[in-house]
Amino acid sequence: MRVGRGAAAAALAAVVLTATACGAPSPSGGGDRASAAPDQGGRPAPDPDGRPLALVYRGPAACDGCPEAAHDMLEHDGFAVRYIGPKEQDHWGPDALSGVALYVQPGGTNGQEVTTAWRGLQREPGFSPELVRAYVRGGGHYLGLCMGGYLAGRNPGYGLLPGDSGQYISSDGATVTDEEDHLVDVSWRGQPQRMYFQDGPYFDVHGPDADVLARYTNDRAAAVVASYGAGRVAVSGPHPEAPSEWYRDYDLPDESQTGLGLGEDLLHTLMGTSDSPTAATPSTVPPASAAAAPTS
Template sequence: MAATLLTTTSGSRREAEPLSALVYRGPGACDGCAEAVAALLKLGPRPFKVRYVGPGEEVPLTAAGLAEADVYAQPGGDDDLDGTWEGLKGAAGAIRDWTRGGGRYLGFCMGGYLAGSDPGFGLLPGDTDEYIASSGASVRDERDTVVPVMWKGASRHMYFQDGPVFVLDDGADASVLARYDNGTVAAVVAPYGKGRVGVVGPHPEADSSWYSDAGLSNPDGVRFDLAHDLVEETLKGL
């Protein structure tokens, strides 16, 4: 991985440089979604050196491009999962191999769908489905809205637009961070080989402009602690 460590004269270890994150920005990513994830990572409790990856970006989405990164983040996208997958499936093997070798995959909304397997990178112990199609869902269409979740037992609200639920295999080795109001899984972290995969269906990275542009408000206020918690849980071991 990219971050290196130095040993001080007292024998303790400290990071010599920030962790390195690649954020996908390219076909299939929605306007502003990559930038919101990049801002989250740059300003978090453990700030990252962030670069964009994808067609025409400074880093190609290849095994060589991923090799120097600690985290790969797949942001939200448009509504066409199959179309987005067509543009990304050529990199699926490289993403799987990199994660299996110790990389950290972060997926937000569409990035969560893509962590599944039908279609997707196949990084989860299970698959994904639409929350709006799940039994007892309080939202039944693709409009931008705010949904309640239980995040580690606490009631919170997040920006939402047709995000996934995560359907885990029986006995899956995974930590559920959040559930929607109908009990389905809204955020989860799971190991993948030596790496870890952290995914979320709603948008904890959404800033105030997302809410104002959609005419929405968050009763909890616009806060990023849930997004930071997802990142930190995914980083465990680094």
């Protein structure tokens, strides 16, 4: 669970839940709640500039600031970005993902476990897990960040991975073993990096269609791109989208620019545009800083 410092006392009185998955300290911008209305068929309206459309979930199963951070990373990479959720102009329904290039399940609800977030999603009018599965199976793209990575797995989740997700802090040899906010060490395409992390998942995946981009130091997969039907799925346990404010709020060395480069690599690999000159590669992603990460 991640809370602002002013809420720390209240948090101590809260019930402790396992795998609380990826809250954020505060909203980080990324536009207000107004978005372009769907067309008359219930489909998201096309972007007038011809940019690919990314639809980011924003609702009870996402934490404050997590959809907005994903929005900013995606917009930086050339997507038109809109939100879908109970208080958005885009709502769940049979045509909700029609014409969408990318669906994003961002970091999860503050203080709630994965099962609670999943139940919250299932209570939303018009939502069905099969909407997302059918969208990806038919050639769509799914990006799961932290909680969205957990939910790409099974029981509970969409079941999009060739394997499953698990709680990193409970895994053997984990360098972070609590639910606080930290930098976590990973090897991204063989290069050491440090990324913003709060109780994110690892991924137990297998098969020729699973591309492990990053591993934690205990060799568990930290970022993966895999096939699902005719579509593709990308997941990350750490937060490549984390803005500078998240680091500052928890007195962490600011690796936000490194994270942005890794996020671009993840996105370009997912979308099949890794040969783009703007795609991050091991030679263009800056190495981790020498500052020690406050891990436990």
